[in-house]
Structures are given as structure tokens and as C-alpha cells.
Amino acid sequence: MTRSLALTLNALGLYAVALVLVIAFAAQLLLNELPCPLCLLQRIQFAMLAVGPILNLRFGPRPSYYAVSLFTAIAGAAFATRQILLHIMPGDLGYGSALLGYHYYTWAFIGFAVAIIALAAMLLFDEQFRDDGKPQPAGAFARAAVWLVIALTALNVVSTLLECGFGACPDNPVAYELLKRAP
Secondary structure (H helix, E strand, O other): OOHHHHHHHHHHHHHHHHHHHHHHHHHHHHOOOOOOHHHHHHHHHHHHHOHHHHHHHHHOOOHHHHHHHHHHHHHHHHHHHHHHHHOOOOOOOOOOOEEOOEEHHHHHHHHHHHHHHHHHHHOOOHHHHOOOOOOOOOOHHHHHHHHHHHHHHHHHHHHHHHHHOOOOOOOOOOOOHHHHHOO
16 A cells, blocks of 8 residues: 555545534434533544544654554543443444434444444555655645544534533533523
């Protein structure tokens, strides 16, 4: 795999992360489903999943950058698994609405599993790590992906602050805490 193909795949990975964050925001804003604390942890992990590709696009592909995202995906899968196990008992309706028959935390687990496999596969291609000394600046496609993920992450931070305030997030949020306190 050439270095330029690896960088394109990293940019596509960022667009995938952005899509996940957009879907989570759509559920929050359009369906009025505030994320629970475990949901917020999974969103954080999706945002952090973008760190490796952003570093790869900025400084060139490195195994350590992929490893950052790989560890992040493993942690995200663990958080999603925890939430799945909380709702596995027969008769438990789960938390929030379902999308195509699965709750968002189940989709998150699937997304993190796919990320783990994709990241491990990317590590198999050594040619991308050979530095020919020529700088390969990220194109507009990659820069747009980086800024999109950064913007969505910032929106998530603001949304979480509005939802939780400066204290612990409620287990079953029903309102934005900071907006309730506003005059």
C-alpha cells in the first residue's frame, strides 16, 4: 500500500468517525434522546479514535499513531460491551431507541470492532511507513475531514457541558442541566 493510499484511507476513517458523531447528534437533537454517561464515554472514544488518523495525515503514517487509535477502539468496545451487558436481560427494553433493530451502544460496539480490524489491517502494510523524504501535505479532502471531526468533537463538548453542567452526569438524563438553571 502506497503512502498516498494510506493517507486517503486515514481521511476516509475520519469521515466515518464524523458520520458516527453526526448520527449521535441527530438522535440527541431530533429525537430528544440525551446520551447517558456510558453513551458519552463512547462518543469520547469515537472522537479519540480520530487522533491516530489526524496524526498520520499531519506527520505521515506511523505504527504508533495507529496504536493510539487501536487502544482507543479497544476501550470504546469495552464501554459499549458494558452497556450491552446492562441491558441483556429478557424483557429489558434497552436505553434509547433502536436503529435498524439495534440500540446505539450495540452499533457502537460494531463500529469499534470494525475499527479494530481496520487498524490492525492497516498495520500490515509496511510500505506506508517508508519515508521517502518528500513531504506529502494533506489535500483538501483530508483537511476537511480533520476540521469536520474537530468541529463535531467541540460540539459534543459543549453539548455535554449543557447536559451535565459542572457535576456528574445524571444516569438517565431528561433535560439540559445548565439550561434548566438559566434565568
